[in-house]
Amino acid sequence: MLLLLLLTLGQPTTAGTNDFVLAPGRAGSIELGITVDLLFSRVGRKNTRLLDLQLEGTFSPAIEVTVPGRSRALLAEIGEGFRISRLRVRDPRFKTAQGVGVGSTYAELRRAYKTQPPAHGEGDVHVPVPELQMSFCFGSEYYGRRSELPDLAKVTAVLLLPPPDVDAWKPLPHASQTPQL
Numbered sequence: 001m002l003l004l005l006l007l008t009l010g011q012p013t014t015a016g017t018n019d020f021v022l023a024p025g026r027a028g029s030i031e032l033g034i035t036v037d038l039l040f041s042r043v044g045r046k047n048t049r050l051l052d053l054q055l056e057g058t059f060s061p062a063i064e065v066t067v068p069g070r071s072r073a074l075l076a077e078i079g080e081g082f083r084i085s086r087l088r089v090r091d092p093r094f095k096t097a098q099g100v101g102v103g104s105t106y107a108e109l110r111r112a113y114k115t116q117p118p119a120h121g122e123g124d125v126h127v128p129v130p131e132l133q134m135s136f137c138f139g140s141e142y143y144g145r146r147s148e149l150p151d152l153a154k155v156t157a158v159l160l161l162p163p164p165d166v167d168a169w170k171p172l173p174h175a176s177q178t179p180q181l
Contacts, residue, residue, distance in 0.1 A: 021092040087160040107151035
């Protein structure tokens with residue numbers, strides 16, 4: 001038993017293998033504010049791919065994460081200090097406590113949470129849910145018609161955002177970084 005434990009220590013865990021929870025600042029085992037190195041140790045480097053999103057025409061590094069059973073499950077944007085500044089979840093297995101995620105409808109989202117009116121940005125229509133620090137994306141087909149977002153429109157991605165009082169490009173404090181006094 002001890003040998004088995006020692007053999008598994010230091011091995012990468014697979015992101016979301018048993019944990020597909022969407023919570024403020026977290027999708028499974030991936031949290032906003034963690035370093036890229038910690039992301040690699042949690043999901044295994046072989047399950048990642050480095051990308052340049054070219055947001056607003058500038059170099060915008062991100063890491064695409066593959067979760068068993070789903071390629072391109074998560075997209076982790078890299079901010080200052082090589083830390084995860086935003087997460088885009090594309091895997092329908094990730095759900096909030098109320099069961100909302102990719103594949104849910106606009107009506108289901110509104111029934112489960114207090115939402116803000118639909119908005120648009122980065123070529124997508126999204127509906128912010130401040131209590132979750134998330135925006136639920138509905139795709140580009142509704143871009144320019146956000147006031148007409150139908151009840152049956154389906155969530156295509158979930159964007160996890162830092163708290164509004166935190167600079168998205170600065171490291172976020174989390175339990176593993178809190179100094180002990």
